[in-house]
Structure formats: C-alpha cells, structure tokens
Amino acid sequence: MWAALEILSQANFWAATIRIATPLIFGVLGALLCERAGVLNLGIEGIFVAGAMSGWLAVYLGLPLWGGVLVAALVGALFGLIHGVLTVPLGLSQHVTGIGVTLLATSIAYFGYRVAFPNVGTPPRIDAFPPLDLPLLRDVPFLGPILGQQTAFTLLAFACVIVLALVLARTPLGLALRAVGDNPEAVEAQGLSVVGLRIGAVMAGSALMALGGAFLTLSAFNAFYFGMINGRGWVCIALTVFASWRPGKALLGALLFGALDAYQLRLQTITGGAVPSQIFLMLPYLFSIAALVLLARRADYPRALMKPYFKGQR
Amino acid sequence: MIALTAPDQPDRPPHETRPLVLSLSGITKRFGSLVANDAIDLDVRAGEIVALLGENGAGKTTLMSILFGHYVADEGTVHIADAAGQLAPLPGGSAEAALRAGIGMVHQHFALAENLTGFENIVLGTVPLWRLGFGKATARAKVARLMKETGLEADLGVPVGRLSVGEQQRIEILKALYRDVRVLILDEPTAVLTPQEADGLAETVKALSKKGLAVIFISHKLHEVLALCERVVVLRGGAKVADRPTAGADRATLAELMVGREIPPRERAPATLGAPVLRLAGVDVGAPGERDRLEGADLELRGGEIIGIAGVSGNGQGALAALVAGLKAPRNGSCEIVGHAATRADPSARIGAGVGRIPEDRHRDGTIGALSVAENYVLETLAASENQRHGLLRRSAIRARAAQAIRDYDIRCPGPEAPIRALSGGNMQKVVLARVLERAPRLILAHQPTRGLDIGATTDVHRRLLAARGRGAGILLISEDLDELFALSDRIAVIHAGHLSPAMDAAGLDTRTVGLMMAGHSAEEAA
Numbered sequence: 001m002w003a004a005l006e007i008l009s010q011a012n013f014w015a016a017t018i019r020i021a022t023p024l025i026f027g028v029l030g031a032l033l034c035e036r037a038g039v040l041n042l043g044i045e046g047i048f049v050a051g052a053m054s055g056w057l058a059v060y061l062g063l064p065l066w067g068g069v070l071v072a073a074l075v076g077a078l079f080g081l082i083h084g085v086l087t088v089p090l091g092l093s094q095h096v097t098g099i100g101v102t103l104l105a106t107s108i109a110y111f112g113y114r115v116a117f118p119n120v121g122t123p124p125r126i127d128a129f130p131p132l133d134l135p136l137l138r139d140v141p142f143l144g145p146i147l148g149q150q151t152a153f154t155l156l157a158f159a160c161v162i163v164l165a166l167v168l169a170r171t172p173l174g175l176a177l178r179a180v181g182d183n184p185e186a187v188e189a190q191g192l193s194v195v196g197l198r199i200g201a202v203m204a205g206s207a208l209m210a211l212g213g214a215f216l217t218l219s220a221f222n223a224f225y226f227g228m229i230n231g232r233g234w235v236c237i238a239l240t241v242f243a244s245w246r247p248g249k250a251l252l253g254a255l256l257f258g259a260l261d262a263y264q265l266r267l268q269t270i271t272g273g274a275v276p277s278q279i280f281l282m283l284p285y286l287f288s289i290a291a292l293v294l295l296a297r298r299a300d301y302p303r304a305l306m307k308p309y310f311k312g313q314r
Numbered sequence: 315m316i317a318l319t320a321p322d323q324p325d326r327p328p329h330e331t332r333p334l335v336l337s338l339s340g341i342t343k344r345f346g347s348l349v350a351n352d353a354i355d356l357d358v359r360a361g362e363i364v365a366l367l368g369e370n371g372a373g374k375t376t377l378m379s380i381l382f383g384h385y386v387a388d389e390g391t392v393h394i395a396d397a398a399g400q401l402a403p404l405p406g407g408s409a410e411a412a413l414r415a416g417i418g419m420v421h422q423h424f425a426l427a428e429n430l431t432g433f434e435n436i437v438l439g440t441v442p443l444w445r446l447g448f449g450k451a452t453a454r455a456k457v458a459r460l461m462k463e464t465g466l467e468a469d470l471g472v473p474v475g476r477l478s479v480g481e482q483q484r485i486e487i488l489k490a491l492y493r494d495v496r497v498l499i500l501d502e503p504t505a506v507l508t509p510q511e512a513d514g515l516a517e518t519v520k521a522l523s524k525k526g527l528a529v530i531f532i533s534h535k536l537h538e539v540l541a542l543c544e545r546v547v548v549l550r551g552g553a554k555v556a557d558r559p560t561a562g563a564d565r566a567t568l569a570e571l572m573v574g575r576e577i578p579p580r581e582r583a584p585a586t587l588g589a590p591v592l593r594l595a596g597v598d599v600g601a602p603g604e605r606d607r608l609e610g611a612d613l614e615l616r617g618g619e620i621i622g623i624a625g626v627s628g629n630g631q632g633a634l635a636a637l638v639a640g641l642k643a644p645r646n647g648s649c650e651i652v653g654h655a656a657t658r659a660d661p662s663a664r665i666g667a668g669v670g671r672i673p674e675d676r677h678r679d680g681t682i683g684a685l686s687v688a689e690n691y692v693l694e695t696l697a698a699s700e701n702q703r704h705g706l707l708r709r710s711a712i713r714a715r716a717a718q719a720i721r722d723y724d725i726r727c728p729g730p731e732a733p734i735r736a737l738s739g740g741n742m743q744k745v746v747l748a749r750v751l752e753r754a755p756r757l758i759l760a761h762q763p764t765r766g767l768d769i770g771a772t773t774d775v776h777r778r779l780l781a782a783r784g785r786g787a788g789i790l791l792i793s794e795d796l797d798e799l800f801a802l803s804d805r806i807a808v809i810h811a812g813h814l815s816p817a818m819d820a821a822g823l824d825t826r827t828v829g830l831m832m833a834g835h836s837a838e839e840a841a
Contacts, residue, residue, distance in 0.1 A: 172441040172448060175434050179427035189382075189425035190439030190489075191410030303428065311384065 007266045011142055015149035016265070019220060021258030023048070023212035025157040027236030028243055028250040029164050030076075030208030036168065036245055037201030038181040038304040042098025043083045044209050045233030046105030047076050051210025053109035056217035056224045057116060059126045068218055069153070069211065076210025077203040079105050084199035091308030102233070113224060128222040129153050153219040158251075160208065165247040177201055181302035184309035194309050209233070238288045241296050253291075260284040332359040333399050335528045336381075336417075336497050341390035343376055350376040352553040353390070358497060363519065363529045365539040365560070368549035369572050369768035370739065374532050377549070378499050382419045383409040395496065413439075418490025422501040424482050428475030432468055432485040433457060436492050460491050464518055479626070480511040487518070498522065499530045504538060508626055509796065509829030516542050534572075534769070535797070536565040550574055573769050582780055585804050588617025589653075591668075591757040591788035592638065596647035599633040600812075606632040610647070611814040613807065617756060620779070620789040621817050622803030624796065624828050627762075630812040631792045632674075635761045638790060639671045640664035652756045665694050670755030672746055674762045674792075676739070680746045683735030687727055688716035690734045691749050719748040724774075740771030747778055758782060758789045764798060776802060796825050810834045 007013050027044060034041040041047075055072030059065055079101055086097045117123065129151035138144050168174035176197055180187045184194040212232070217224050239257060243250035264280035336358040343351040351373045358364055368374045379385045381392060386407040393401040394415045405411045419425075426435050437453050461467060466488055468481040477485070483503065490498055500519070504512040519542060523529050533539055539546055540560050548556040548571040556571045569577050592615040600607030608630045615621050625631055636642040637649065640661040649656045652667045665671075671694075673679035681690045692701045692712050701712055716730035723744045727737050734742060743763070750758060760779060764772040779802060783789055793799050799806055805817035808831035815837055830840035 170447070172437075172445055173443045175430065175438055176443055179430055179435075179438055182427040182429045183425065185421070185423070186425040186427045186435065186438070188384075188409055189419065189421065191408075191413040192439045192443075 003270050004267060007263060007270075010266075011145040013259075013262055013266060014146045016262035017255060017258040018146070018150055018154060019258070020261045021254040022154045022157045022219075023215045023232055024236055024239065024254035024257055025161060025251055026208050026212030026215065027233060028239045028254055029160055029247060030205040030212070031236050031240040032243060032245045032247065032250055033164065033177075033205035033208065034080075034202050035240060035305055036181045036302055037177050037198045037205075038184065038302055038307065038309075039084065039087055039198055039202050040094040040098060040306050041080070041083055041101075041202060041205060041209070042095060042237065043079055043101030043105060043206065044098075044236055045229060045231070046102030046109075047079050047206050047209040048213035048216075048229045048233045049109045050079060050105040051076050051213030052217045052228060053113055053213075053224050054210075055214030056126060057112065059218060060124060065127075065129055065218060069156075069214055072210045072214035072218075073207040076207040076213075079210075080203035080206025081199065083206065084202035087308070088198045088202070089195050091310060094306050110226060113226075123223040123225060125222045126218070128217075129219040151219045153215050156211070157215070160211075161247050161251045168247065178302075181304050184304055188309075188311065194311070198309075209236075212236070235285075235288055238292050241299050242288075242291045244295075244300060245302065257284050257287065260287050332361055333395065334358070334401065335360050335395045337393040337401060338377075338381070339391055339393075341377060341380060341387050341392070343373075343380060343385060343387050349552045351380070351387070352551075354549070354552075354554050356547060356554070356557075358528045358530060360496070360526045360528055361523050362545065363523050363531055363543045365543035365546040366530055366532045366549065367534065367536075367539060367546055367568060367572055369534070369770070370766065371768070372549040372572070373552040374549055375501070376552075378419065378501060378530070378532065380406065381412065381417060381499065383407055383412040413493055416494065416496035417499070418493060418495030418497070419499040420483065420486045420490060420501060420503055422503075422505065424486050426474045426482055426486065426489075429473055431472060432470035432474055432477070432481075432488075435474055435485060436470070436489045440493065457488065457492060460488055464488075464491065464522065466518060479506045480508070480514075483507070483515070491522075495527070497528045497530065499532070501532045502534070503531070504533065504535060506626070506794075508832045509825055510833055512538070536568050537797075539568065540565065548572055569769055577769060577773060582802075583784060585620075585783070586618045586786070588786050588788070590614050590616050590650075591652050592790060593650040594637075594647065595649075597637065597644045597649050598646040599637045599642050599644055601645075604633075606630060607812045608633040608637065608814065609812040613814060613817060615757070615788045615790055617786045617788045618783060619804040620783055620791055620802050622799035622806040622820065623790065623792040623809055623814070624799050624806055625794070625809035625832050627794055630809045630814070631761070633812070634790075634809065634814070635674065635759060635792060638664070638669065638757070638759045639673070640669070665753075668753070668756035670750035670753060670758045670787075672743075672750055672758065672760045672763045674765070676742050676746055681734045681742055684733060686731045687720070687725070687734050687737070687745055688713050688730035690745055691716040691719060691730075694749060695753065715752075719745070719752065723748045740767045740774075743767060743771065743775065747775060751778060751782060754785070755782075755787055758787050759792075760789055761792045762794065763791070764793075764795070772798075796828060799828075800825070808832055808837075 027048065031041060031044055051072040054075040055068040058071040059068035083097055083101045086092045087094045131148055132150055132152060134147060137147055168178060176187060176192055180194055180197045187194050187197065213229060216228060221228065235257060239250065239253040242253040261284045264283045268277050268280045334357055338354060338356040341351050341354045354377060366374050376385065380387045383406065392404040394404045396402050404415050436457055437448060441448055457470065466484040468484045469477060474482055474485060503515055507515065519529055531543055540563065543560050546558060546560050546563065546568065547554060550572060592613065594611045594613040597611045598609055606628055623631060623634065633642065637644060640659055640663060643657060643659040651664060651669060654667050695701055701708060713730045720727065720730060725741050725744045727741055734745060764775050779789055791802055800820060803820045806820045806823055806828060807817040808815045808828055810832060811834065815831060827840045831837060
C-alpha cells in the first residue's frame, strides 16, 4: 500500500506524466478549436497517424527536427482542409466525414511508410529532440529532474495552451471563432465569413492534432510504428468534453489522463503479476468514460456544433 | 428614380424634401417557379419610418434578405446614399457590403452569439480579425454614448444567453447603431415583447428617426404599424399592392390590402357554461429550479368557455400545456381533467378522456413531416376501430376520412397521400385542427394556435375554436398575442415565473393591465 503511494513522490513518475500528456494536449487543443467553431473533427485519430509518419519521415530524409514539426503541421492542415471543405460548404455529416478522414489519413500514412521502406523489419530511428538542458532549473530538487527529462516539443505544447487561451478570450479572431460555433447567423450578419472561419479553425485544429502525432515520433519513440497512436485521438475527443472546450482545462485533463497512465504502469510492476496487466491498462480509459458520464450530461456544448450552415437559409 | 406616392397629402410634413437614403427599383427574385418578389420599387427617405406589411409568403423577408445581402436579386437594383448623400449602387449578395453601406438589420430570430457578452456581440466583426486587441476602451466609450443617447439599456457584461428577450433585442439594436447605420430594418421586432417593452421600443424608434435614421418596420400587427409608421408599403403575393401614408388608413383597410379580400368579423355568442372540464388546485409541475414550471396553480375551466393564458413564453406555459396534454405528471396538488383525476403522465389516457391538443410547435410536436396527411390525421387515434382491424391499418377508410377533412377544412394540398411537410404552415395547422375537432373533444388545449399563420388562416382557426366553444367544449388558449386573447377569451389568466394568476373576466380587462402582469406585477399593482 505504501509503495503505491510512494510512486507519487518519484520525479520519474511526474516526468512520465508530462511525457504521456503532451500529445494529448496538442490533440485536445486541436479538437476544441474545431469544435469551438462548430465542427466535430473525428479525423483526429488518422491525423495523429499522418502527423507522426510525415514528421518522422521528413526528419529521416534530412530535414531538421523543427522542419519535421512544420511538415507534420502542414500535413495535418491539409487533412483539415479536406474535412473542412466536405463538412462546411458542402455540409456533409461530420461524423461520417471524420471517420472517413481517419481511415484515409491512416491508410495513406501506412502506405507511404511501406513505399519508403519496402523491406525493412524494424523502422529506422532518428535523432529525436534531446532533453532540455536548463542551466538554472537543473539543480532545483524534484522539479529539476522532472523538467530535465522533457524536450522543447513539450514546451511548445504548453505554449500552445497559453496562446490558444489568449486568442480565444482576448482577440477579435477568438471572438469570431466562439461566435461561429454558437450562432453562425450572428457571424454572417456582422459581415464575417462563416465558411472561412470554420475551415480556418478546422485546418489550424488539425495542424495541432498532427503535432500530437509528431511528438510521438520526434520526441518520444524516435521512430514510426504501425498502431502507435492506439486510440490517443479518440481519448482527446472525450477529454474535450471534460475540458468544457477551454484550453486551461484541456491541459488539466491531459495531465490527469497522463498521470493515470503513468501510475498504472508503475502499479503493474509493484503488484508483480498478481493482477492481470490488462486491468491496469483499462484504468485511464475507465477514467475517460467516468468523466464523460459525469460531465457530458451537463456539458455546455457549442450550440452550433455539428449543425451545417447554409447562407440565407433558416 | 421613382416618384414618391401620396401627393394628395399636402398637409403632411414635407418629407419629400428629406434626402433619399435608399432606393430599390424593379427588384425581382424567383425561387424555381415561385416569384417571391415581383418588380418591387421602394424608396426610403432619411428620418422616415416605413412599415412593410404583408402576410407570410408575401415576400417581405425575401426583399429584406436581398437588401441585407443574403440573397441576390434576379433583376433590379438597390441604391443607397453614401456619406455625402449621393446614391450609389449596392453590390448584391454580401452582408459585409450592406453593413458598410449603412444598412443594419434586427433579425426576428436574433443574430446573437449567446456565449458572448453583449459588448462582444456588438464589436464582433467591426475589428479586423488579425488585430491582436480590440481597442476596447474606445469601443466601450462609443457603446456607452449610444446607450445614453438612445436610452437603450442592457447588461453588456454577461453572456447574452442569460439576458431577457427584451434585453437581447436592445443589444441587437445597439449592434446596428454601433456601425453608424443610416437604414435600420426591424423584422417583427415586437413579436416577443411584452406590451410595455413594445411601447419602449416604439419610443426608441421614434427618437432615432428624429435624428435622421430611416427605419423599415416589418410587422403584421396593424395597430403598431398605424401608431408608429408614417408610410406603409403592402406586399401581397410578391408584388407591391400599396404604398400610402398611414394617415387616413385604419386596420380594416390595411388588413384587406394584405389579404386581398374582406375579413369577416369574428362572431362570438355569449358563453353557455357546462360542467368543469379542467380543475387544478395547488398544482406544481416541474422541479423548482426549472425555468418553465408551474407552482401552486389553481384554475377551473368549464365547458363552453375559453380561458386565455397570457404571458411571455417560457414562464410556465410549457409546463401547463404538458400537464394538460399528459406529457408531465403533477408533482403536487390535484388535477382533474374531464372528470378523471390526472396523477400520471399518460398522453393516450388524456386523448381517451376527450382532450384535444393543438401543440405550440406543429412541426415538432404536432405532425410527423415524413408521414402523409392521412397518416398524420389519424395519428392520435390509431387504436380506434375505424382506423385499424386486427392490428392492420384500414388504409382506404383512413384515406377517405382524410379526403373528407381536406374538403371540410379547405386544406390546400396535393391529396391525402402527400407528405405533410410539403404543406404550408396554415394548411398544416388545419390538419392538426381537423384531427382535434373530429373527435368532438370536451377540453381543447390550444397552445399558440395561430403562431406564424397569416390573417386568413388565423381567422379560420379562430372561427373554428369559437364554434367548438359553442358546441360546449372548454378551451384553454395559451397565447402571446394579446389581440387573439382578447378576441377569443371569456376569462384571462396571466402566467409569470411559474405562477398563474386567477382567471379574470376578459370584458373588464385591458391590455395595459395584462401587460404589467406579464412583466410580473400582481393584479392589484397592475390595475
């Protein structure tokens, strides 16, 4: 029992929490940006895969690490454009289109990998983002080792939380984004373009999702594997509801999920096989389901979420 | 340029000398084979309040949508005065261009983002999107100045969704004025207001027009048009049929212009009271925190009378209607409906007991759009032997009865097999009405029975409700339209914040008293 609590005092546990949470932070921010504008983006799972694959491949082919990040973001934005065009001006079902984008992006990523490496068993590794070397923080007890294990990519995630929060709350653009997810007629009546805002939001949100995938290959695993995304995108969709579409709470939700995942890994080693490991693997997902059951009923969904808008029609 | 009408009114103020700010000429818009606007000319001068009058489908909304850039006209031009007063053509199809040219519109269904504050709604779209900040201080000062100048007050610091409808509308108007509009379009602005709020709005509009703002006032409430506007333009069937000063016009002439024929006056015999059909004593419906709830309601409705329930919607009308229709059970108190104690939510038991229901939203709760007219007609009595045998529908019998109803009620539709969603609102309501009245109900729940209907259809609904009253049915009429309530009701009760006032004799009431009670004053305070 004491051992189970002691985990919480290990710097290693907290470092792992942040590492696991980082791709989720990108994913939830991306999902909430799309949904704030009124578009559900279930392409997220596939966009994660495409971002992971394209960022890693770009670096493998010789681009610098940040170049890989940029490529992943552009690829994400491209899939966002597909989803946006199909769901916004054409008004197709957002569920069906999103799942289609997930299948398309996943398949293209796997196909691209197979074309690039026809006869390779283990994927080649790249030189990933190195751990941060922070001259002053390094020597701070506890905090030093935790941050010392993170990379600059993680800092980007935290920066994105702050930037997105500020943009949504404080800028004219954020105002327009929040309005278009609540009442597109209001946006139209004020002379702004509903289509432009929504497609823009979906593209930017999809770029963020792709960064979540790229983090896994460029900072965590240093290579691309099939099945490595493993439902992270879907978790982000659930965490978006948990976060009530707020960047700050998105960070909190991602960290909570990361902590549970890091905790169950360590719990497995303590119990030493007495309990099947699958039970522990379930824990973070059980948390997601419980959070949804408790919160989704009261959730204050953007009013125009999933409602296509056609100009001049009421 | 088109000459203004009414040269035969030399005693009117010389508004012909005021500068022209808006000129529509030959506006035509077709949707398929339907001509929604047929070569419409309309001139509006600075400081003028023009009423745009017409029934549903007459083309008012289409014309304004063209002006505001939602639609592009097939033919015709729109000219609007620029800052120097010179008329310049307005490019079609762009709300942004209309806004920049100085056209503001207060939509009937407010174009407000409910998750933003009033202030945020006002400045939305007035600052370039890529700017980092708002220039909030300047914007706030301007809004504050506007509020002071116009007397339009609203809480600008909370999300708009939490404000009252009246406040939301004031924000809509401020939103337009913030952009320095020269033409303000008000689309059915009083439909959702209490009479006092409507009076306040009228005062504001008059004050604004004195400052030179041109106002286009869309309404179908004739008394408002006569009180507020100096000129009235009437559309019928997409064409302009009249453009005249309101001076010298009365409600009957305007109504005839709108409908194109004479409106017979409603005839109302004195009430012959029968046995009670609805008795409520201390009835609570809905949880205490809910907005649409009923608390300690007492009411007795007898056969042969109409009790009108006045109130701004959302004050408990929904709970009352749900209770009578059997969609909700009373939480406390006793409720007796046509001689049966109603303790459970059981809609089919209510129908069996003789309750006829005309729901508030005929699309959502009254009909099923994909089913045919005939199927909708028998929807509430599927189990009856004339509609089914051994669990199979008797289709030909149903079709024959529906065809009969179509003839009796003059329902315009391709036939009993046509899907009901293809029908206009008025004809759809006639199907609902026919379904209810066919069973000769003892108690009729009429919840906003004429909402969205034109004058012709409204008169028809009223006539049939009065006929049902004459046959001895008790009618609970829930309405926001005071004209309707006073025209039909024997007694009127007012509902506010879940509390139902005692039913008062309609003959001794006036709209002012009822209006004050709708705003939450007690009967003593209001009298």
